[in-house]
Amino acid sequence: MTTTLITNISELTTVDPERRVLHEAAVVIEDEQIAWVGPAFHAPAADERVDVGDRAMLPGWVDSHTHLVFAGDRSAEFEARMAGKAYAAGGINVTTEATRTADDAELSGLVRSRVNEAVAGGTTFLETKTGYGLEVDEEARHARLAAAEVDVVTFLGAHLVPKGIDPDAYLASVTGPMLQAALPYVQWADVFCETGAFTEEQSRTVLQACAEAGLGLRVHGNQLGQGPGVKLAAEMGAASVDHLNYLSDDDVELLASTWESWDATTASGAPGTVATCLPACDLSTRQPLADGRRLLDAGVEIALASNCNPGTSYTSSMNFNVSTAVLQMHLSLAEALRAATLGGAAALRAQDTVGSVEVGKRADLHVLDAPAAIHLAYRPGMPLTHAVWRRGQRRL
Numbered sequence: 001m002t003t004t005l006i007t008n009i010s011e012l013t014t015v016d017p018e019r020r021v022l023h024e025a026a027v028v029i030e031d032e033q034i035a036w037v038g039p040a041f042h043a044p045a046a047d048e049r050v051d052v053g054d055r056a057m058l059p060g061w062v063d064s065h066t067h068l069v070f071a072g073d074r075s076a077e078f079e080a081r082m083a084g085k086a087y088a089a090g091g092i093n094v095t096t097e098a099t100r101t102a103d104d105a106e107l108s109g110l111v112r113s114r115v116n117e118a119v120a121g122g123t124t125f126l127e128t129k130t131g132y133g134l135e136v137d138e139e140a141r142h143a144r145l146a147a148a149e150v151d152v153v154t155f156l157g158a159h160l161v162p163k164g165i166d167p168d169a170y171l172a173s174v175t176g177p178m179l180q181a182a183l184p185y186v187q188w189a190d191v192f193c194e195t196g197a198f199t200e201e202q203s204r205t206v207l208q209a210c211a212e213a214g215l216g217l218r219v220h221g222n223q224l225g226q227g228p229g230v231k232l233a234a235e236m237g238a239a240s241v242d243h244l245n246y247l248s249d250d251d252v253e254l255l256a257s258t259w260e261s262w263d264a265t266t267a268s269g270a271p272g273t274v275a276t277c278l279p280a281c282d283l284s285t286r287q288p289l290a291d292g293r294r295l296l297d298a299g300v301e302i303a304l305a306s307n308c309n310p311g312t313s314y315t316s317s318m319n320f321n322v323s324t325a326v327l328q329m330h331l332s333l334a335e336a337l338r339a340a341t342l343g344g345a346a347a348l349r350a351q352d353t354v355g356s357v358e359v360g361k362r363a364d365l366h367v368l369d370a371p372a373a374i375h376l377a378y379r380p381g382m383p384l385t386h387a388v389w390r391r392g393q394r395r396l
Helices: 073-081 087-102 103-122 134-145 167-185 200-212 231-238 248-257 279-283 292-297 318-328 332-348
Strands: 002-014 021-030 032-041 047-061 061-063 124-127 152-158 188-193 216-221 240-243 274-277 302-303 366-370 384-391
Touching: 002 366, 032 248, 032 274, 047 332, 047 384, 061 332, 087 134, 103 124, 103 134, 103 279, 103 384, 134 152, 134 167, 152 167, 167 200, 188 200, 188 384, 200 216, 200 231, 216 292, 231 240, 231 248, 274 292, 274 332, 279 318, 292 302, 292 332, 302 318, 302 332, 318 332
Parallel strands: 002 047, 061 124, 124 152, 152 188, 188 216, 216 240, 240 274, 274 302
Antiparallel strands: 002 021, 021 032, 047 366, 366 384
16 A cells, blocks of 8 residues: 655635535545545655645546547548538548548557556546447447557447448347447447437437436437437436537437436435536537536536547647636636536536545546646636646656
């Protein structure tokens, strides 16, 4: 058993039930967990001592929505979109073709390098999805490779119907042999419920099959226009519905109703369906930014996530997403920090394990090269990550 005292923390944003922001603080790590949090002058002795030089500390980012298992490049598509071409879901097929040609060693290396990039930016808990295999053996392979690199894996066989495949036959594969092949490696299931991808009826079929197989549920919804994604997520008890660029009043009310058994002040009780906002993706696709302010005001817990993928959000920078949320989505700094940490953890139902700096939680910590967390928005785009601990081990 090894203990490490991290001290000389100028500002510690805990995101704990009291939402404390401590000054002249310290944290003690014992193996993989946080063992003590408080004023530096009261800190207990430890085996090791790390002085972070009067810098700010936060919980590590929890990135609850990524697509890291891919090969190939779609920069030409991005360039065309920036020149005015509309975004459509079909670009997924381009990545699918490239990813299928990558062998295990190449694909694992690509995923590992993306995880390392995310960790270097302060992300300490990562979800990623399948969805660029779109056939039984490939989806299982991608799930297996992802499980070795990230914290949580989501089955997204229902990402898109591949070109030349009958939709009914593909749906039968997703809910049958493909699901069963991926099942040993995944904890969640997702569906792209959107124009050009899967209808409400098809999406419900996928989610029902995955729930019966014991997986938690998530939904891609309301990205390209008004649609049934929010309604379906609430109906099925999904842990999150992600994108949410187009919301009706009924959608917001429905999401809020799922949070009636949750105490937002203490972050306790039964969490509802988290509204996951993906601002980097919104900017890349030139969609309206998800209305996180409206959702928060309605009593909905929100998450911020990177949606790192090759077509619509090729970044894992949670720093960027947090600064965008403050500067353009009208969130306060405290709201944005919570959404990128505890909100993401709630979206993965991991809020009792990660997402805040509390005794007993996993020692996932992010030190900024700044005296206060507001520098994330005050100095947008600057490389502000100074040090990272993940599972109690220093990674940067």
